Structures are given as structure tokens and as C-alpha cells.
Amino acid sequence: MEGHMERRKSALTPENYTRAIICLSRRYSSTSVFPGSNYVDIAEWMLQDRGVNPKAEEHATCLASTAEQSHDLVVVYDSSESRWGVQSYSCEQHETLSAATPGLAHGLGQMIFIPGFVSPSWVSVLGSKYNIDPEFFRRHLDFLSASIDRHSYSFPSLSSSSENIYRLCVSTILHRDDFGGQDLQARRAQELKELGSYRIQQLGSGRVRCGDSLVREYATICPRFSVIEQWISLYVTRTDRGWIAIAWMDQGRPLEKSQAGPWTRHIEAKATPLPILQHHPKMAFRTTTNRLDPDPNASAEIQQSTAILPLQYDSLIAMVNLARRAPQDPLAMCIPLFAHAAFSEVQFLNLLESRIQAQINAIAEGVPADDALGVLHFFSNMLQRHAGQLKDSTRALYKLAERSSPDSSGMRSLSPLPKHAVPSSRLGTRTRRPSAESEGATMAGGHGANGAFAAAGLFEDYEELYIRCVDLSKMCTQGITLAMNRATIEESRKAIEQSERLKKLTLLATLFIPLSFSSSLLGMNIDLLGQNAVRFWWFFVLCVPITLFAYIVYLWDLQALTNAFNESAMGVYRCTPASCT
Numbered sequence: 001m002e003g004h005m006e007r008r009k010s011a012l013t014p015e016n017y018t019r020a021i022i023c024l025s026r027r028y029s030s031t032s033v034f035p036g037s038n039y040v041d042i043a044e045w046m047l048q049d050r051g052v053n054p055k056a057e058e059h060a061t062c063l064a065s066t067a068e069q070s071h072d073l074v075v076v077y078d079s080s081e082s083r084w085g086v087q088s089y090s091c092e093q094h095e096t097l098s099a100a101t102p103g104l105a106h107g108l109g110q111m112i113f114i115p116g117f118v119s120p121s122w123v124s125v126l127g128s129k130y131n132i133d134p135e136f137f138r139r140h141l142d143f144l145s146a147s148i149d150r151h152s153y154s155f156p157s158l159s160s161s162s163e164n165i166y167r168l169c170v171s172t173i174l175h176r177d178d179f180g181g182q183d184l185q186a187r188r189a190q191e192l193k194e195l196g197s198y199r200i201q202q203l204g205s206g207r208v209r210c211g212d213s214l215v216r217e218y219a220t221i222c223p224r225f226s227v228i229e230q231w232i233s234l235y236v237t238r239t240d241r242g243w244i245a246i247a248w249m250d251q252g253r254p255l256e257k258s259q260a261g262p263w264t265r266h267i268e269a270k271a272t273p274l275p276i277l278q279h280h281p282k283m284a285f286r287t288t289t290n291r292l293d294p295d296p297n298a299s300a301e302i303q304q305s306t307a308i309l310p311l312q313y314d315s316l317i318a319m320v321n322l323a324r325r326a327p328q329d330p331l332a333m334c335i336p337l338f339a340h341a342a343f344s345e346v347q348f349l350n351l352l353e354s355r356i357q358a359q360i361n362a363i364a365e366g367v368p369a370d371d372a373l374g375v376l377h378f379f380s381n382m383l384q385r386h387a388g389q390l391k392d393s394t395r396a397l398y399k400l401a402e403r404s405s406p407d408s409s410g411m412r413s414l415s416p417l418p419k420h421a422v423p424s425s426r427l428g429t430r431t432r433r434p435s436a437e438s439e440g441a442t443m444a445g446g447h448g449a450n451g452a453f454a455a456a457g458l459f460e461d462y463e464e465l466y467i468r469c470v471d472l473s474k475m476c477t478q479g480i481t482l483a484m485n486r487a488t489i490e491e492s493r494k495a496i497e498q499s500e501r502l503k504k505l506t507l508l509a510t511l512f513i514p515l516s517f518s519s520s521l522l523g524m525n526i527d528l529l530g531q532n533a534v535r536f537w538w539f540f541v542l543c544v545p546i547t548l549f550a551y552i553v554y555l556w557d558l559q560a561l562t563n564a565f566n567e568s569a570m571g572v573y574r575c576t577p578a579s580c581t
Helices: 002-011 014-025 037-046 054-065 094-099 120-129 134-140 184-203 264-268 305-311 313-319 330-364 369-403 436-444 455-522 537-555 558-574
Strands: 074-078 085-089 109-115 165-175 217-220 225-238 243-249
Touching (some): 014 120, 037 120, 037 134, 074 313, 085 094, 094 120, 134 165, 134 225, 165 305, 165 330, 165 369, 184 217, 184 369, 225 369, 243 330, 305 313, 305 330, 313 330, 369 455, 455 537
Antiparallel strands (some): 074 085, 217 225, 225 243
């Protein structure tokens, strides 16, 4: 049986892996219940592999050879009970990785980092060597399928359709001096167009190099701050010897050396990236050690905190008390990645909360509502997107805990989530705190039950982040309501002022209309008045009674007089002698 498995595994070569994707892309809805139209773009991209399409050799060579050789494109950690083994591969060493054999003991796992963009050759080598579902690569390279005819609105798909594939979002905040005088609404609209062009013309056109950093979302929060959003795609699966976890990161080569996008202006304006600050009780007494050269990121203008993870992951695992469990437990191995993404989300939400509060205070002070409405609506859309990402990350954490439960091979997870810490139908209810027994058992394992680097504590952190994200979205809605109420009050105030001016105009008209009538009457060419023989005082003789008569008519309430007349008539009728007898 083992020999058959080995022969089956060896049959999956990089060329066969590429051909499998191409064959899948050529399945049509008219002939298959599993059409592959959403794989057409990635199949065309895979054809750039020189091993399948020799005509594209020059382009495939460009993808790899133009990259800097100092960049570690793939970093492999072989877990061990003592010192972990680490091996890095540059952009042109895909054949070296394909021929490498893991030196792992039975039941242990590997952690594989892919920082930055990779070429088709690397996709075929990684996919065939580790038997990776092609859906993992397609989802990470979703920018290749820009046409509706290709993706057919197939993503996000059913959550249970790919339980080995997870995604984390990491936000990097850029800060610069406030130059003022900027139209943020127009700038955001321009950035949205540039981001679309970046995905199609830069990422989807083959200009991107191996190791380049990718950016998924970019937004200007205010004149001082902007946010870059990047992904970490995770693939965790069991193998015949143990398990593997692959982390494909958007954080590769420094941003200023990667493909340009709307954030380039911010970089040129000497923007400073804020580091992702994490906390662990032991961090003041322990440190991490770089296993690889950190100089490329240290010398970058925009330093990415996430880019350090592949360089010192084994010492990070040890510092947060996961070194004993991580070799046998994929959940423990991936916890630092989830914690890193959670800490970045905390900083993003803190920034957004301060900006939302500033907008609400500005509305209360009388800032024009139109500007505030646009800003709060923009913030609300960002928060809704992040709420969805946090919900997916929480589910991914829970699914990893499920996969770490006892199975037929006898592997036992040492850090699963408690059974009561399951995702509710809506992530708006808080998770019950672990019991004293479960907390004591987890502490016996060497880590706090509710710490940021423990499964139960991390799950609770993600749930609280989701709740906070929803609360901030509601805060935006309240701000929008306040702005609309202020606008309504302002319009009402203007209407009242206009009615007051109209009232004054009416009074003036009431005064001057009788005067004009009197003047017109004196100017009539009739014998009674005698032209050029009427004294000046006749004007007042005519004007005063006419004006008084006009004011009587103006002040006369005909309806009130009618009611009074009717009441008096009814009183007379009731008091007639005939009615009194």
C-alpha cells in the first residue's frame, strides 16, 4: 500500500499539475457538472510555464530572473522537538525545492512561507510537491479573473467547499504630515480607479515579478493616514507523514520596489508605516532571532511588519510557548499568524474609531453635513468589509481547531478550542468564558487559556473584534442620522428665516399698495378731480381712509365674523317668545 501511495505521489509532476489545471479550465457547462470557466485565466497564466508552453519561455524567464536574488521567495520550516530546520529558496530555485526531501519525523509538520508573488513554475512545483488544491492558488490570484464571464460571481463560495483554505487580512497604517487643502472625496474616487487599473494592468498583465508585494485594498482615511490591506492565504492539510501548512503572503519585496499603485504618492510624500504592535507577557524577557537575512526589509522605505514573520518564525513559536505543541498541531503552528492579523486589526479599528468620533464631533459643531455624510458612508463600507473578513477568520480558527481534534492516526491536539467556544449563528453574542477546569488544563499545557497566543483567547479576541467592528458601523449610522437631522434643522431654520423676510415684505406691500392706489386715483384724468387744480392735502384726505379700509380688510377674519353671526342668530332664535313658552 505504501509503495502504491509513493508511486501515485511521484506521478504528480509539475507538468502534470499544470496540465490538470488546463484540462479543468476546458470543461464546459454543456458537458460537465463541474465547469471550469473560473480557471480559464489562471490556466492561461500557467501556460507561461516554460515546461508546458516553450513559446512563453522568455516571459517566464522574465518573471523569475528580473527578481532580486537576495529575496527569499519560499521559506520552509521543518518542525522538530528541539531545533527546527529552515531552508530558503530564491526565485530561480524551484527545481531545487522540487527535488528536496523533508527531513521530518513521522507525525510532525512543515510550515512553508511564500512571501510575495510567484511565477507559474513555482505554482506547479509547490502544487505537485505538496498536493495542493488548485483552488488555493486561484483564490489568491483572483485578480487574474477580472471578467464576469470568467468568475461568474462564484466567490465567495460555500464555506464548506474548501475547508483547507483560509484567509487572513493584515492592515498596515501609513502616516505622514497633514499638508491640508485636499479634496478627500475626489482623491478617494481617484484611488479607487487607480486600484482597479493596478489589478488589471499591473497584476493581471504579467508585469509583476517574483517576490513583489501585492496590495488588495488601499484607502485614504484622512489627510494624515492611509491604510494598505494585504492577505495571508493559508492552506493546511494532512499528509502521509504528518501535515503541512502553507502561508502565501502578499508581503514580499518592499512596496517601493514592487509594482506601483495609488499608495505610491503617499510613499513619495515620506509616509511612515506604523509597526504592528503585539503583546505577550514574556516579550520583555525573551527575544526572537532571525534565521534569515532581514536587511532587505530593514532598509526599505516602507517596512512591513508581516514580512519579518518568515525570518524568525521558529523563535516566535518558542517565545509564545507553542514550541512543544506546534510540531504536532497545525492550530498551534498557525496561531501566531492569526494573532498578528488580530493585532493589526486592533490598530485599524482604533484609527477608524478616532476618525469617526472626530467626524461626529465636527457634525455637532456645525460642519456642513454633505462632507460628513460622504466620510461616514465611506467608513461604514470599510467596516462592513472588515466585519466579513473577521467573521471568516473566526470560522477559519474554529475549523483549524476541529481539524486538530483526535483522529484515527492517534494524533491529539494539545490546544483545541473549548467545545462551548463555537461560532454562533451570528457573531454578535459573546463566547462564554472557559471553565476553571479547562483553564487549569490549558495552563498545565504551558500557556494561558485566554491569551492572545492561545486558541480560546484568540477566538474570543476575534469575536470581540467582530463585535467592535459592527458597533463602529452602527456608530457611523448614528453619525449619518445626526448629520441628516442637522441638515433638516438647518433647512428648517432657513425656511423660517425666509418666511420672516416674506412677512416683512408682505407688511411693506400692505402699506404701499393703498398709497399707490391713492396716487393712481389722483393721477386719473377725470373732471371731478380737476387736473392741476387739486390741492396737495387732498392726497392725505384720500390716502388715510383708503389705507384704513385696506387694513380693515387685511385684518378682517371673515370666517370668525361668520361664526359669530351664526352664534348670535342661534341665540336670538332660542330666545324668541314662541320658543320660551
